[in-house]
Structure formats: C-alpha cells, structure tokens
Amino acid sequence: MSTNTLHEYRTGWKRALIETKVSLTSIGDLMGFIMPTGIAIVVLLFMQNADFEGAPVSLGSMNMPSLIGMNVVFGGIMGMVGALAMDRTNGTLLRAKSMPGGMTGYLVGHLASTAMFIGASAVALLAVGLPLFDGLSFATPDRWMTFLAVLVMGVVATLPIGAVLGAILDNPRNMGLVMLPVMGLVAVSGIFYPITALPGWLQGVGQVFPMYWMGLGMRHALLPDSMAAVEIGGEWRTVTMFAVLAVWAVVSMALAPRLLRRMSRRESGSAVAARRADMQRDW
Amino acid sequence: MGHPRTHAGPAIAVSDLRMRYGDKDVLTGLDLEIEAGGVTALLGPNGAGKTTTIEILEGFRGRSAGDVSVLGVDPAHGDERWRAQLGVVLQEWRDNGKWKVRDIVTHFAEYYKPYTNPWGADELLDMVGLAEQAGQRVRTLSGGQRRRLDVALGIIGRPALLFLDEPTTGFDPHARREFHELIHRLTDLDGTTILLTTHDLDEAEKLAERILILAGGRIIADGSPDQLARAASTTAEVKWIQDGKLQIHATEDATDFVRKLLATDDGKVTELEIHRASLEDAYLELVAQFEAGEAATAVDAFKEVTR
Structure with a gap:
C-alpha cells in the first residue's frame, strides 16, 4: 500500500469521526433511529405477556435479541443505500470525486461511520433491553464474545451488501425498491415470531438471507440455551450461521469495488443536475 | 503560491x-x-x-x-x-449540509496534503469572506455564501x-x-x-x-472583450436625411463612406448618424436565434459580424 493510499484511509477515518459527530448532534438523524426502535421496544414490552408453545421465556424477551439482529441488517443495508443515493443527488459524491483520493476517503469514511453507528445502536438496544426484559442472559464472557462476534460478522456482511445495492440504485426515488424487500424479509426471518411457525417453503426463503441468521445469532448470544429448542432443528446452528453470513460478505465484497468504481465513473455535474430535476418533477 | x-x-x-x-x-x-x-x-x-x-x-x-x-x-x-x-466549482453543490463550515474546510484540506501545502481553514475563510460563518452549519448559509464556500473548497489545494x-x-x-x-x-x-x-x-x-x-x-x-467588441462593430449603419428623405447605408468603412458623402452633397445632408452594432447586440441576436432553434443560421450570422 503506498503512503498516499494510507493517507486516503486515514483521511476517510477522520471523515467518519466528523460524520458521527454530525449524526449525534443532528436531532433529525437521532430521531430517525430512536423513533422506530422505540416503537419496536414498546411493542415487545406488550409481547412479554405472551409466550410461544410453553417456551421458558416470553415472546417479548425472545424477540428482543432478534430486534438487535434486525437492526444491524437494516442499519447496514439502508445506511449505505440511503447515503449513496442521497449523496449522489446533493453532490457529495461528485465533490469527493473532484478531490485527490476523495472517493476512497468518502467510502472509507462512510463505511466506518455506518459501522460505528450500528455498533453504538446495538449496544444501546442491549443496554435498554437487558433491564426491561426477563430471561435474557448476558452475564458471562462467552455470551459477550458471541454477541460481539455476531455483531462484527453482521456489520461485515451487510455494509458491502448495502454498498452494492446503493451503487446499482442511482436515484433516491427508487429507494423503495430496496426498502420494501428488506421489510418483507423481516416477516419471513422470524424476527417478531419464531420462523418455525411459517410454511416450509417460506422458512427456506428466510434462511437464504442474512436477516434470519443475524436474529438467530443474537438469540444465541442472549437467550438461555434451552431456548434453542424453539429454533429450526432444535439447535443454534452456530457454524452454519457464521458460514452463511461469511458467504454474503465475500460475494458482496467481491462485487462492491467494481460497482462503486462504475458509479464513480458515471458521476458528473450534469448527472447530478438531471437526478435533481427528476426528483423535483416527482415531488 | x-x-x-x-x-x-x-x-x-x-x-x-x-x-x-x-x-x-x-x-x-x-x-x-x-x-x-x-x-x-x-x-x-x-x-x-x-x-x-x-x-x-x-x-x-x-x-x-x-x-x-x-x-x-x-x-x-x-x-x-x-x-x-485542479480546482472545481460546479453550478449547484449542496453537499455535506450538516457539517460546520470550518470542519468541511479543515477536512477537505487533508486530501491535498500528500501533494501540496493547502490553505489553512481560517486564512481561507477570511479570504472568501466567511470568517464569521465558520461555526455555522453549511446548509444555513445563503446562496452567495454557499458559493463562496464552494470557491474556497475549489482553491483549497492551491490549484x-x-x-x-x-x-x-x-x-x-x-x-x-x-x-x-x-x-x-x-x-x-x-x-x-x-x-x-x-x-x-x-x-x-x-x-x-x-x-x-x-x-x-x-x-x-x-478574443479579448475589446477585440470582440471591435470585431462586432466593423459593420456600421449610416443614416442621414437628404431632400427630406431618410437614407440608410450599411458599410464596413463608415469613415470613408461619410467623407465621400459629405464631399459631394452640396450641404444637403442633415441629421447624419453612424450606428455601430455592439458586441452585446450581436451576442443577443445569436442567443435569440439559438433559442428559436436556428442554431446554424445564428452561428453564420454571428461569424459574419465578428469576422
């Protein structure tokens, strides 16, 4: 790695710190995270009175870890797609292109700040969830390690997926094309109800995507071992979980640089202006 | 520099x-x-x-x-x-709206450090007249201030x-x-x-x-603004009244034409006027024809004038 490339990565890291500072001091950014998550937690609190087929832990407590897993996937994919789409419309990406090493700095910065945001929100959810929900276990180092490993694996898998989708999607108008399928995945990934309640073919669909495995991994980290009985095959399938997430990470990491380069190459002032005119026509 | x-x-x-x-x-x-x-x-x-x-x-x-x-x-x-x-200032940039003005200038200077000695943030903001706005968020700047920030970011690496x-x-x-x-x-x-x-x-x-x-x-x-102005005005319109009638003549050498005219008129020429087409006239004509979809005619006509 040349010294200039190293400098670009370092500058990207500085960008990540500024972005994080900006997010944490912008009410809009904070509310965008707090509102939906807060609503989800309140719903889960009501679900504490229900249980699933006599399982030792309430449905609410069962879903709390799944919510953390879902949040990582959501944050990783939508965080990247949303930023790449918006930053192409407001010229942030073009600005990056106009500076030496700017595009590398931008991408490193955005990947790092999104990762930090996901990590911080997972820890925040954990801090809120542990005292509120009965039956979660997070007292021993092996639990901490599992939580951390699943979290890191989730970030590594979903950020490049988000980058790929964001690079393909060239207009914020089409964000729904990513948003809706991801929401649909929540329904078939056993986040708010055990996946075993679904018909077999839907279970199959759910198990293709990272959302299910992130939920499973977080349940593994936070629920008593006896809860594995509720899962498919009656076990946590730890190796399979890491393997599926790793496959997603490797495939999307292989695709992302090529697609991002293509996206960068196509960026110009008139492209930005055309996109903006297009959006104004619609709204 | x-x-x-x-x-x-x-x-x-x-x-x-x-x-x-x-x-x-x-x-x-x-x-x-x-x-x-x-x-x-x-x-x-x-x-x-x-x-x-x-x-x-x-x-x-x-x-x-x-x-x-x-x-x-x-x-x-x-x-x-x-x-x-290179420095680039585009038509409409709205990037990094939530950043503070000083943060954006300081950060963007970083990118140039391996290649040159970029401007310091305060010095640069002072030069473009944004010293007072340094602590403001970028999106709160007025249109003119925003563009001056864009210029600051364009010249930050001393292009x-x-x-x-x-x-x-x-x-x-x-x-x-x-x-x-x-x-x-x-x-x-x-x-x-x-x-x-x-x-x-x-x-x-x-x-x-x-x-x-x-x-x-x-x-x-x-050409220089001056050269273009002169080129555009080589063709002049000479107007005068003779025997109670308005006469108009277009010529490339108005001085010579008028000298000959006055030498032979026996004092009958009155209200002599020489009107030179300005560069503005020529350019506005070009734009008007261009917008009417007559690009080729417009270009030919303009070239005729500024030849």
Missing part, C-alpha cells in the same frame, strides 16, 4: 473535440488553447455545450473523439496527482487551474458583485489559470481577459 508548474505547454489544449449523445452532436470539432495564467470565459447560450466541454476538461466525462490535454495530461487518464492540481461552471446563476446583483470581487482577488493572488463558463456576456466582459464564444458545437469567436 500555486502548484509549481509541472509541464511546459499550455494549461489547456483541445483539438477537434467531438461529443455526441445518441444521435445528437453537442460538440462538433472544438479547438481551444489556453495559456497558463489569467481568466478565460467560455460564453454561450444555454445548451451550447459549455458544461459538456468543462466536464470533459475536468475528467468527469468521456468524449466521443478528439485530443484533450489539461496541464499536460489527458483528463480521461488523470491520476490523483493531476487531480490535486494551477480552476474551473468555475456558471458561478453566479441565481444570484442577486449584490451577491454577484461580491462574487466578482472574489474572483478578482483570486487572480491577483497567484498565477492560477481560471476557466469559467457563463451565458452572461456582461459577466464575461467584467471577469475575463479572454472570451471564447461557444455555439453550434464549436468556438465561433475568440
């Missing part, structure tokens, strides 16, 4: 540049050479291909054909070292060549005047070569030492 010059030739050299979108030819053989230093304006009606030209020079857009050299490098293959010598694309579009007269003063300050500072596009002749005359008029996909006039 700026980058040390790393090549000996002109800052920009373009020959037979062609650009075609689908079956529409936007540039049809553009030739252009700009020496280092000074301000050059690329003037033309909207849709004449100014932005396309400048984006090709900036390396943001490929081209259909032709040779292009910017600071001695083909923009299609420019590396980061080349990029560091050898600065591109300004329609820098004052949408400005009120006060903001426009302040912006013009800023450009004058830039040219006084160092040997930065500036290429700006505008559709406003008045702006081009105020800012540029050399004006290139782009229409019909190529450069149709090239």
Whole structure:
C-alpha cells in the first residue's frame, strides 16, 4: 500500500469521526433511529405477556435479541443505500470525486461511520433491553464474545451488501425498491415470531438471507440455551450461521469495488443536475 | 503560491473535440488553447455545450473523439496527482449540509496534503469572506455564501487551474458583485489559470481577459472583450436625411463612406448618424436565434459580424 493510499484511509477515518459527530448532534438523524426502535421496544414490552408453545421465556424477551439482529441488517443495508443515493443527488459524491483520493476517503469514511453507528445502536438496544426484559442472559464472557462476534460478522456482511445495492440504485426515488424487500424479509426471518411457525417453503426463503441468521445469532448470544429448542432443528446452528453470513460478505465484497468504481465513473455535474430535476418533477 | 508548474505547454489544449449523445452532436470539432495564467470565459447560450466541454476538461466525462490535454495530461487518464492540481466549482453543490463550515474546510484540506501545502481553514475563510460563518452549519448559509464556500473548497489545494461552471446563476446583483470581487482577488493572488463558463456576456466582459464564444458545437469567436467588441462593430449603419428623405447605408468603412458623402452633397445632408452594432447586440441576436432553434443560421450570422 503506498503512503498516499494510507493517507486516503486515514483521511476517510477522520471523515467518519466528523460524520458521527454530525449524526449525534443532528436531532433529525437521532430521531430517525430512536423513533422506530422505540416503537419496536414498546411493542415487545406488550409481547412479554405472551409466550410461544410453553417456551421458558416470553415472546417479548425472545424477540428482543432478534430486534438487535434486525437492526444491524437494516442499519447496514439502508445506511449505505440511503447515503449513496442521497449523496449522489446533493453532490457529495461528485465533490469527493473532484478531490485527490476523495472517493476512497468518502467510502472509507462512510463505511466506518455506518459501522460505528450500528455498533453504538446495538449496544444501546442491549443496554435498554437487558433491564426491561426477563430471561435474557448476558452475564458471562462467552455470551459477550458471541454477541460481539455476531455483531462484527453482521456489520461485515451487510455494509458491502448495502454498498452494492446503493451503487446499482442511482436515484433516491427508487429507494423503495430496496426498502420494501428488506421489510418483507423481516416477516419471513422470524424476527417478531419464531420462523418455525411459517410454511416450509417460506422458512427456506428466510434462511437464504442474512436477516434470519443475524436474529438467530443474537438469540444465541442472549437467550438461555434451552431456548434453542424453539429454533429450526432444535439447535443454534452456530457454524452454519457464521458460514452463511461469511458467504454474503465475500460475494458482496467481491462485487462492491467494481460497482462503486462504475458509479464513480458515471458521476458528473450534469448527472447530478438531471437526478435533481427528476426528483423535483416527482415531488 | 500555486502548484509549481509541472509541464511546459499550455494549461489547456483541445483539438477537434467531438461529443455526441445518441444521435445528437453537442460538440462538433472544438479547438481551444489556453495559456497558463489569467481568466478565460467560455460564453454561450444555454445548451451550447459549455458544461459538456468543462466536464470533459475536468475528467468527469468521456468524449466521443478528439485530443484533450489539461496541464499536460489527458483528463480521461488523470491520476490523483493531476487531480490535486485542479480546482472545481460546479453550478449547484449542496453537499455535506450538516457539517460546520470550518470542519468541511479543515477536512477537505487533508486530501491535498500528500501533494501540496493547502490553505489553512481560517486564512481561507477570511479570504472568501466567511470568517464569521465558520461555526455555522453549511446548509444555513445563503446562496452567495454557499458559493463562496464552494470557491474556497475549489482553491483549497492551491490549484494551477480552476474551473468555475456558471458561478453566479441565481444570484442577486449584490451577491454577484461580491462574487466578482472574489474572483478578482483570486487572480491577483497567484498565477492560477481560471476557466469559467457563463451565458452572461456582461459577466464575461467584467471577469475575463479572454472570451471564447461557444455555439453550434464549436468556438465561433475568440478574443479579448475589446477585440470582440471591435470585431462586432466593423459593420456600421449610416443614416442621414437628404431632400427630406431618410437614407440608410450599411458599410464596413463608415469613415470613408461619410467623407465621400459629405464631399459631394452640396450641404444637403442633415441629421447624419453612424450606428455601430455592439458586441452585446450581436451576442443577443445569436442567443435569440439559438433559442428559436436556428442554431446554424445564428452561428453564420454571428461569424459574419465578428469576422
């Protein structure tokens, strides 16, 4: 790695710190995270009175870890797609292109700040969830390690997926094309109800995507071992979980640089202006 | 002050540049050479291909054909070292709106550090007149302030060549005047070569030492504001009253024509007037015809006038 490339990565890291500072001091950014998550937690609190087929832990407590897993996937994919789409419309990406090493700095910065945001929100959810929900276990180092490993694996898998989708999607108008399928995945990934309640073919669909495995991994980290009985095959399938997430990470990491380069190459002032005119026509 | 010059030739050299979108030819053989230093304006009606030209020079857009050299490098293959010598100010930038002004300037300076000694944030903000806004978020700036920030970010790496694309579009007269003063300050500072596009002749005359008029996909006039003005006014209209009747005559040598006229009129010529077409008249005519979809006629007529 040349010294200039190293400098670009370092500058990207500085960008990540500024972005994080900006997010944490912008009410809009904070509310965008707090509102939906807060609503989800309140719903889960009501679900504490229900249980699933006599399982030792309430449905609410069962879903709390799944919510953390879902949040990582959501944050990783939508965080990247949303930023790449918006930053192409407001010229942030073009600005990056106009500076030496700017595009590398931008991408490193955005990947790092999104990762930090996901990590911080997972820890925040954990801090809120542990005292509120009965039956979660997070007292021993092996639990901490599992939580951390699943979290890191989730970030590594979903950020490049988000980058790929964001690079393909060239207009914020089409964000729904990513948003809706991801929401649909929540329904078939056993986040708010055990996946075993679904018909077999839907279970199959759910198990293709990272959302299910992130939920499973977080349940593994936070629920008593006896809860594995509720899962498919009656076990946590730890190796399979890491393997599926790793496959997603490797495939999307292989695709992302090529697609991002293509996206960068196509960026110009008139492209930005055309996109903006297009959006104004619609709204 | 700026980058040390790393090549000996002109800052920009373009020959037979062609650009075609689908079956529409936007540039049809553009030739252009700009020496280092000074301000050059690329003037033309909207849709004449100014932005396309400048984006090709900036390396943001490929081209259909032709040779292009910017600071001695083909923009299609420019590396980061080349990029560091350019400054780019686009028509409308709304990036990083939530950042504080000083943060954005400090951070963007970082990118140039491996290549040059960029401006310090306070010094630069002071120069573009944004010292008081340093702690504000970028999106709270007015249109004129935002554009001055864009200029600051454009020159932050002390570029050898600065591109300004329609820098004052949408400005009120006060903001426009302040912006013009800023450009004058830039040219006084160092040997930065500036290429700006505008559709406003008045702006081009105020800012540029050399004006290139782009229409019909190529450069149709090239010279200092003065030269162009003189070229545009070679054809004069001579009007007078003789025997109670209005006489009109168009001529290229009005002085000679009038001398002969008065030598033979026996005192009958009255109310003599010589009217020279100004550059503004010629340019407005060009724009009007261009917008009416008569691009070819417009170009021919303008060339006739400024030949």
